Amino acid sequence: MMPNSKIEAEDNHLDDLPPFMGTWNRMYMLVLVVHVLFIAVFYLITLRLS
Secondary structure (H helix, E strand, O other): OOOOHHHHHHHHHHHOOOOOOOOHHHHHHHHHHHHHHHHHHHHHHHHHHO
8 A cells, every 4th residue: 555655746746847937948048147147247347357
């Protein structure tokens, strides 16, 4: 007998969903864009202060 197997399967499925933005690809793109923006801002700051 497997107690709560259906409930555990549903919980595992919910863990695989992205937090927001619909898909994981959009999440990865957001992270990539944010990193590029940080790098660009820090590069410009470095140029300005050197």
